[in-house]
Amino acid sequence: MKLTENDYFIKDNALCTAKGSQFNTFSTIQLTNTQSDLAQIKALQTAADTARLFAVAFNFVLIGTEEAGFDEAFLAALREELKAFDETLTNFVILPTVENANNAAPELLAEVFYHCARRIKDCKAVAGFVLPQTDNCTGETAVIEALKKKHPEYVYFVDEKAQFDKLNQLYPNRIAVKAQ
Numbered sequence: 001m002k003l004t005e006n007d008y009f010i011k012d013n014a015l016c017t018a019k020g021s022q023f024n025t026f027s028t029i030q031l032t033n034t035q036s037d038l039a040q041i042k043a044l045q046t047a048a049d050t051a052r053l054f055a056v057a058f059n060f061v062l063i064g065t066e067e068a069g070f071d072e073a074f075l076a077a078l079r080e081e082l083k084a085f086d087e088t089l090t091n092f093v094i095l096p097t098v099e100n101a102n103n104a105a106p107e108l109l110a111e112v113f114y115h116c117a118r119r120i121k122d123c124k125a126v127a128g129f130v131l132p133q134t135d136n137c138t139g140e141t142a143v144i145e146a147l148k149k150k151h152p153e154y155v156y157f158v159d160e161k162a163q164f165d166k167l168n169q170l171y172p173n174r175i176a177v178k179a180q
Contacts, residue, residue: 003153008091008127010155010176013164015127021051021089025179026157028095031058041081044090051089055130055157056082060096060112075119085125093157094120094129098139101132106142109134114146121151128154130178137166144171 007018014024029044031037041056062074082092096112098104113129120126129147131140140156140163147154148171156171157178158164164177 002122003124005153005174007124007153008155010173013176013179015053015091015093015155015157015176017051017091017127019051019089021053021091023051023053023091024176026053026055026093028055028057031056031062038077038081042084044085051091053091053093053127055093055095057095057097057130060098060109063096063112063116072119075116079120079123082120082123082125086123088125090125092123092126093155094126096129096132098132101134101139104132104134104139106134106139109139110142110146113143117147117151117154126154128156128174130157130159131163131167133159133163137163140167141170144174 009016014022016022029040044054056078063071085092094116096116098109101109109132129143131143134140140158144156155174155176156167157176158167159178161177164175167175
């Protein structure tokens with residue numbers, strides 16, 4: 001089943017799901033550099049009857065780049081772990097962390113996020129992404145523009161109100177500020 005913009009949407013700065021859940025914050029699962037870290041996601045299934053939202057955070061270099069080669073094994077394993085939650089109330093946002101995002105070319109950010117989205121596109125438990133923060137929202141806009149072509153169903157979390165204000169004008173009902 002392909003997700004639509006009705007499956008996940010933003011209302012009153014909260015992520016809303018078609019299953020009736022609302023979230024304005026999330027817990028973070030930090031992955032390092034090994035696929036064994038993915039077991040943290042699988043461990044969440046013990047209480048899958050409760051609506052929850054988790055950010056799966058990992059350094060974006062784990063995905064790789066088109067130039068250097070994408071890590072298809074990592075992305076395939078991530079997809080498998082996330083697919084297990086398709087029929088549960090547990091939801092995820094993906095957080096490829098980018099150190100000093102201002103120094104990363106917007107096109108590189110868009111490429112990495114797009115490739116990740118391409119690999120997990122059929123995971124119904126994935127609501128969207130947490131965006132990095134860049135000057136003038138150039139990186140964030142590049143990511144959203146790249147993803148919305150094939151993945152308009154995704155929503156995005158940002159960390160700051162100013163970042164939200166800029167992006168929400170361009171993408172209404174698709175952006176939320178993470179509650180602190």
